[in-house]
């Protein structure tokens with residue numbers, strides 16, 4: 001079997017806060033293969049951004065990390081900061097949720113792009129030419145004008161495309177996209193998705209796509225991981241996950257999608273609230289809200305195990321195929 | 324871009340309005356303050372005739388609105404009136420004393436900019452570590468130490484105990500006699516340098532170090548604190564995280580991308596402290612017998628020399644207003660968000 005490009009193994013992250021230690025991630029496990037778009041889906045606050053920042057090693061100082069993150073055969077968590085500088089931008093890059101704050105407002109787009117180019121590949125002789133080339137790759141026609149613009153002169157969608165062009169300067173093998181379309185309108189979202197597809201195809205980049213937009217997942221992603229409250233509860237190929245759902249939480253999530261409203265009139269929601277990461281429930285973190293929970297759910301943490309060849313679930317009572 | 328032009332025009336009009344009001348207030352003051360300008364002008368032993376003559380000369384016999392208009396007319400012609408003590412034109416006095424003040428104030432603020440930016444950004448990068456705590460103690464000290472006390476302490480230490488710097492004045496008297504500086508700009512150090520007067524250059528530098536250092540303590544503290552807090556804020560911005568995540572060189576991130584964002588407010592604060600020091604440096608000037616505008620003002624106040632006091636006030640106001648205007652333009656130049664809004 002081919003080695004995956006990224007393998008996250010039993011990643012635990014906690015933060016020391018004024019109220020105590022917040023256990024934000026618990027045994028997060030998944031992998032991403034070459035040229036694959038992998039989606040990480042979950043509610044607000046479940047730890048998607050924290051997972052992304054752990055991978056690129058930019059968590060704030062008040063964090064404690066355990067587990068392993070193997071990227072290109074090396075454990076990221078054991079790398080020194082000076083080695084990590086050689087990883088970021090070169091073999092792994094990241095775009096953020098809010099494009100309007102991703103670019104420095106004080107500098108022209110072209111200057112930021114050229115600085116990224118010279119930082120990531122000092123051998124490039126004509127950074128400006130490469131910059132214009134990248135700008136046209138991400139879909140700009142009037143590249144010279146964009147090059148000479150300040151970020152504030154561009155729309156959100158244009159800013160996100162500039163951000164993507166910056167992340168491509170070092171031709172990364174893994175691109176982390178943390179909710180790249182959340183702040184954009186529907187039409188622009190479609191453009192950005194199209195662009196990400198194109199990036200995957202032309203650069204053979206693997207993409208970790210963080211989102212709560214399941215429509216985006218269906219159009220773009222090969223495989224999906226569902227996160228609930230700091231745990232990955234189900235992983236599988238996109239089709240299986242939608243049509244052969246195994247985890248009760250995934251099912252609740254799919255049922256609460258707005259398009260189901262047409263059929264059901266009222267939108268089903270998952271009962272209960274998110275627990276606090278300061279005192280997470282023992283055992284499965286979903287059991288207090290789970291319709292299928294039994295005694296063992298509160299005692300032991302279910303490990304994420306294969307149910308079929310490619311479909312993994314962390315549940316003691318997974319749904320069977322016909323439910 | 325057009326809106327920036329209107330913004331600029333608005334700012335200039337506002338500046339002129341401020342100047343107009345200050346001038347009017349000084350005019351009113353000069354007429355309600357209970358003293359007799361003519362009497363002061365001719366002195367206590369003058370005859371009634373001489374007084375009459377002075378009243379005519381000063382225009383005090385004219386209706387008040389004529390006096391007001393003439394006051395403006397004179398100002399526009401650069402006439403700030405005559406000093407009551409020396410009977411010299413006030414503007415001439417100000418321009419004579421100004422270079423001495425500008426010399427230490429400019430030097431102090433350049434030092435403050437360099438030291439403040441270095442301390443402030445280093446402190447921010449080492450947030451909550453030992454270096455940060457030390458720098459913060461120093462900067463709080465800088466803004467809170469009374470300058471006259473600190474001036475006396477530096478004299479005690481560097482002149483009294485160590486004997487490495489002179490006590491006061493701009494130049495030693497023997498240098499003044501045997502190697503006098505040919506005045507071009509009024510800045511002794513620069514004049515000595517251009518005229519190749521090395522002996523005087525060394526001497527004037529030795530004299531300027533202590534007062535400039537004392538004057539710099541406040542703006543050093545100010546700029547350090549400003550740059551540190553802005554930089555800490557900027558380093559938490561999304562665009563810094565984005566730049567790090569995408570492999571920008573650390574030096575670029577800290578000393579280009581973060582510093583430029585943190586620098587603008589520090590420059591603004593420094594500009595205001597600079598403008599303030601033009602007349603506000605008098606404590607330091609008096610202690611170091613520095614013949615600057617501050618010293619001139621203090622003497623004018625002590626001797627009830629109203630034209631001189633009012634002249635300095637007007638001059639200081641115009642200076643302050645124009646520095647402010649300049650800072651606004653500078654900020655717009657540095658920050659595209661202001662320029663393009």
Ligand SMILES: Nc1ncnc2c1ncn2[C@@H]1O[C@H](COP(=O)(O)OP(=O)(O)OP(=O)(O)O)[C@@H](O)[C@H]1O
Nearest residue numbers: 015017022024043044045046047048049050051060
């Ligand atoms: N520096 C920190 N200190 C303490 N707690 C933190 C810190 N950063 C994140 N958290 C907590 O970790 C949890 C997960 O946050 P995260 O930002 O990863 O959520 P998310 O899944 O990305 O949500 P969203 O969809 O809103 O972006 C939240 O409860 C948050 O409060």
Ligand SMILES: [Mg+2]
Nearest residue numbers: 048049050178
């Ligand atoms: Mg997030």
